[in-house]
Amino acid sequence: MFCADRLKVARHRRKLSGKQLAAAAGLTEVTISKVENGHQPDDATIEKLIAALGYPRAFFFMDKPELLEPQSVSFRSLKKMKAAERNASLAAGSNGISLYQWIDERFELPAPDLIDLSIEQERPEVAARLLRQHWGLGDRPIGNILRLFESKGIRVLSLSENTQNVDAYSFWHAEHPFIFLNQKKTAERSNFDAAHELGHLVLHFHAQAESAPEDDAERQANQFASAFLMPDADIKSYINQVYSSSQIIKAKARWKVSAMALAMRLNQTKILSDWTYRSIVIELGKQGYRTGEPLGTDRETSTLLAKVFSALWSKGLTKRDIADDLNLPWEEIESLVFGLTGPATIRPMKASLTVVG
DSSP states (O other), rough: OHHHEEEHHHHHTOOOHHHHHHHHHTOOOHHHHHTTTTTTOOOHHHHHHHHHHOGGGGGGGOOOOOOGGGHHHHEEEEOOOHHHHHHHHHHHHHHHHHHHHHHHTTEEEEOOOOOOOOOTTTTTHHHHHHHHHHHHTTOOSSOHHHHHHHHOOEEEEEEEOOSSSOOOOEEEEEEEEEEEEEEEEEEHHHHOOOOOHHHHHHHHHHHHHSSSSSHHHHEEEEEEEEHSSSSSSHHHHHHOOOOOOHHHHHHGGTTTOOOHHHHHHHHTSSSSSSHHHHHHHHHHHTTTTOOOOOOOOOOOOHHHHHHHHHHHHTTTTOOOHHHHTTTTTHHHHHTTTTTTOOOOOOOOOOEOOOOOO
């Protein structure tokens, strides 16, 4: 039976409205509406939809997908986001869940090790310190943020949305935490986004809409991320006086954050006065640090997925085989896995997988 929800996922991934899909497929808007509301299409209509969307025929005849509702997802920049961008990102989340279900059938993945810190929503810095204690991190800088997250059972996937409006988002599904990161951002911005989403996962646990108004939730997640990445004690032991932007540019590599994020943290910890902070922000802006990171760090990628693909490749399996198994276009898998490279064309296996933080 043709699955209406899968048609919605495919349409959203292509960022098409019902009207646009109708035009691309040579169908009427009424036909698209009927199909998406459960009316079974004839073969001719199905072929037109397949041609317009570029998804394999079998995709539309699978069981209902896991659909994400906007209220269950913590988005950054939600107010700036267009409906098509939001829907495309949510549909990527649906495909990401399918990918991890496929991986779960073949590998033993790290179990989630997050704690519910929603009681500390009004004290995000305390929440950050408690989670660091729970994970045994102390006050040291985090070497590889994504590797740490994956070792704690967070499923991290990439977004390749070519837009400034979709930074990252997170959600819980079947007791598993997911984070999606836009790869169009700088590495430093992506690191902060990851920590921001971690804040949502532990502070707002199952959706910001259920626990805090959007503005409050974003402020809390930002404060959590800043404190989690740049602990107060480490900041103060490493930097006690700042006179120029060059000191910040040199020091930011320690925490793998942007110059602007470090400047703000130094202001929060009273190392930078408000006047000096404003002056340094102006200096950094003139050097291009407001919109980019001229002297940037290396981008992190998924350690867990790299290990998965390495194990699969050793058995002769590739991302294209995964796409075939999931009846997804190959580029949909590519967009989720940080551009990890390897052979393009495997048979399944069951293996244990350990990711060390």
